[in-house]
Amino acid sequence: MAKVLISDKLSPTAVQVFKDKGVEVDYLPDLGKDKDKLIEVIGQYDGLAIRSATKATEKVIAAADNLKVIGRAGIGVDNVDIEKATQRGIIVMNTPFGNSITTAEHAIAMMFAVARQIPAADASTQAGKWEKSKFMGVEITSKTLGIIGCGNIGGIVATRAVGLKMKVIAFDPFLSPERAVELGVEKVELADLFKRADFISLHTPLTDKTRNIVSADAIATMKDGVRIINCARGGLVDEDALAEAIKSGKVAGAAFDVFTNEPAKENVLFGLPNVVCTPHLGASTSEAQENVAIQVAEQMADYLVNGAVSNALNMPSITAEEAPRLTPFVKLSDQLGSFAGQLTESGLKGIRIEYEGDVAEMNTRALTSVVLAGVLKPLLQTVNMVSAPAMAKERGITIEETRREQQGNYENYIRLTLVTERQERSVAGTVFGDAKPRIIQIKGINMEAELGENMLYITNKDKPGFIGRLGTLLGTSELNIATFNLGRKQAGDDAIALIEIDGSISDAVIAEIEALEGVVQAKALKFSV
Ligand SMILES: NC(=O)c1ccc[n+]([C@@H]2O[C@H](COP(=O)([O-])OP(=O)(O)OC[C@H]3O[C@@H](n4cnc5c(N)ncnc54)[C@H](O)[C@@H]3O)[C@@H](O)[C@H]2O)c1
Numbered sequence: 001m002a003k004v005l006i007s008d009k010l011s012p013t014a015v016q017v018f019k020d021k022g023v024e025v026d027y028l029p030d031l032g033k034d035k036d037k038l039i040e041v042i043g044q045y046d047g048l049a050i051r052s053a054t055k056a057t058e059k060v061i062a063a064a065d066n067l068k069v070i071g072r073a074g075i076g077v078d079n080v081d082i083e084k085a086t087q088r089g090i091i092v093m094n095t096p097f098g099n100s101i102t103t104a105e106h107a108i109a110m111m112f113a114v115a116r117q118i119p120a121a122d123a124s125t126q127a128g129k130w131e132k133s134k135f136m137g138v139e140i141t142s143k144t145l146g147i148i149g150c151g152n153i154g155g156i157v158a159t160r161a162v163g164l165k166m167k168v169i170a171f172d173p174f175l176s177p178e179r180a181v182e183l184g185v186e187k188v189e190l191a192d193l194f195k196r197a198d199f200i201s202l203h204t205p206l207t208d209k210t211r212n213i214v215s216a217d218a219i220a221t222m223k224d225g226v227r228i229i230n231c232a233r234g235g236l237v238d239e240d241a242l243a244e245a246i247k248s249g250k251v252a253g254a255a256f257d258v259f260t261n262e263p264a265k266e267n268v269l270f271g272l273p274n275v276v277c278t279p280h281l282g283a284s285t286s287e288a289q290e291n292v293a294i295q296v297a298e299q300m301a302d303y304l305v306n307g308a309v310s311n312a313l314n315m316p317s318i319t320a321e322e323a324p325r326l327t328p329f330v331k332l333s334d335q336l337g338s339f340a341g342q343l344t345e346s347g348l349k350g351i352r353i354e355y356e357g358d359v360a361e362m363n364t365r366a367l368t369s370v371v372l373a374g375v376l377k378p379l380l381q382t383v384n385m386v387s388a389p390a391m392a393k394e395r396g397i398t399i400e401e402t403r404r405e406q407q408g409n410y411e412n413y414i415r416l417t418l419v420t421e422r423q424e425r426s427v428a429g430t431v432f433g434d435a436k437p438r439i440i441q442i443k444g445i446n447m448e449a450e451l452g453e454n455m456l457y458i459t460n461k462d463k464p465g466f467i468g469r470l471g472t473l474l475g476t477s478e479l480n481i482a483t484f485n486l487g488r489k490q491a492g493d494d495a496i497a498l499i500e501i502d503g504s505i506s507d508a509v510i511a512e513i514e515a516l517e518g519v520v521q522a523k524a525l526k527f528s529v
């Protein structure tokens, strides 16, 4: 039974979801903060469910010998080393929509808080000061809100702000004009947004392009008295520059939920006039936490139990509905990749995969990943369908995928061709109605073979007496033949034998087979069945 560790404060509903779906679970919500302890125990688990407190670093991933999936109950995955996870074949998934409304509402709440100085007024009132004239605010009606990053959360903030009668302008290179119209926002350039906005709210991920997107230079171009809200990620705003601008009065207030260093026990913004801070509470409502916990547990369990993949950041999706239909083709793809990979001895330059018939309409991206993993496995023992595309790319191997929905001689057909420094070698297969994969062509020679765990692959000259000599040799070597498949181009020409053997075939036997008259190549191949 697969076993998952929940190492952050997820709603305990996640525990029940895992159990109901047949996954064992350890709920240790504080463990994620203890790096050493996490490294010590992570090797026992198939899945790791986290929020933002657990850091799935390179070291954690290196120690995660059995880990297959990291599930982020939330959106941001900047606490996960996705590259290292991908290299180790670990799927990283998040829940991209579960907390968006909640976070957008927090941004709106922060905008009101900074417009009316609510936190400071509250503290003063409760201290018995009644400082009515000290807390003069501003209306937000008719003010311009500049949204930087108009994706899920930015889009929700925009619609809420439009409802509050604000003028909303947005900078987002990926915002289509149609979507802007739908949201009721004006799409603008960043410089324009800085010049025009009374309030600026940030909603982008933290990337090399967005780090310090609100810099000292940017602040200098803003309206005097602008207010800045950041409920996205610390690091989007240059905190030192903002602190200076608040002190000088250029910026009238700031509301921050996220900080460059978290947990933020101290920060240059703390204590400045009209600065409102919350401790990364954007996603902290009971509704959002229930949503993301259930969703992440369902997604992780579906993957661990059925192989369905959703919301993965490093792997194409496979829905729970298509997973069973895809299963025999996953097996065929694995066998084709493994077959070709085991026979490839010289430098691999390119991989071509052709899908024909019914299979061309299926999730071929996932199948291609399986083929690649099969091809690379003899070279890289730890590769799997998650890491294979990145590993192939790293090695400069070109990948070409073609799909033809029209059927040829078979209802479905997959042909894999490996291009090496010396030659092109192709192998093709199909899945019949019995859902069992068959190899139907090797190097253009037709046959029909079901693969077993131990296969003997021989290319030879089609001459009388060869099969007898081979049978005698295998018999004297105590190797029982389970199935025997033959194919040839034409009488007397190149021939191929693909033979299933009950047991492993030693190098010594292979050497004896190669010494038989007419044999060009002999190889023992292993497959997972
Ligand atoms: N405070 C919290 O607790 C909390 C909760 C949830 C999400 N978040 C954070 O909020 C942010 C937004 O989340 P989302 O779900 O809306 O993500 P999203 O992917 O739906 O939207 C992000 C948008 O940013 C845009 N973008 C990317 N680079 C940009 C750039 N250089 N300039 C302008 N726009 C750019 C993208 O095109 C996209 O539309 C993320 O950083 C996420 O981690 C914070």
Ligand SMILES: O=C(O)[C@H](O)COP(=O)(O)O
Pocket: 051, 052, 053, 073, 074, 075, 076, 077, 099, 280, 281, 282, 283, 284
């Ligand atoms: O990216 C997110 O989903 C938010 O930052 C929420 O983080 P949290 O789960 O730690 O509250």
